[in-house]
Amino acid sequence: MRFIVAAAAACLGLLQGLGLLAAPPASAGPVNCDYPDCTPGIMPHQVLGAPCDNTTYYVFGTADYYVSFATQPGRLMFCGSPRRYEPRWFRSPPMAGVKVEGSSCVDYPEYYVAQAPDGLFLVCNAHDGTQVWERGDT
Numbered sequence: 001m002r003f004i005v006a007a008a009a010a011c012l013g014l015l016q017g018l019g020l021l022a023a024p025p026a027s028a029g030p031v032n033c034d035y036p037d038c039t040p041g042i043m044p045h046q047v048l049g050a051p052c053d054n055t056t057y058y059v060f061g062t063a064d065y066y067v068s069f070a071t072q073p074g075r076l077m078f079c080g081s082p083r084r085y086e087p088r089w090f091r092s093p094p095m096a097g098v099k100v101e102g103s104s105c106v107d108y109p110e111y112y113v114a115q116a117p118d119g120l121f122l123v124c125n126a127h128d129g130t131q132v133w134e135r136g137d138t
Contacts, residue, residue: 042060046064046077047089048063054079055081057121058115060078096114096124099122101133101134105133
């Protein structure tokens, strides 16, 4: 039995070394995502005003009546902590999908929100003559 396992492992190593067996490509989420419907990690079945856990990563949720952003937008919410109080679900400003922290957001109105590929909460802020995606939890 050990011989069979060792032989199988050796064959897999040989195939991978020859490039005949490759690992699946890593994915950091959608590259072109401009809407909530393609944003990963949005939590369904949340209640507006109810307590929530994370105000930094994967902060978006939808109300129970959410069906599909394409057919019925539902209420998009985010988990926030106003003035150091316990975090809770708030109505979300319009969401621009998945964006990169520090990149330009001049194509969107100020205070739109987005999510970075790693799940970080982003807000479009204008200051010092630029308008960029910045952390939304600060």
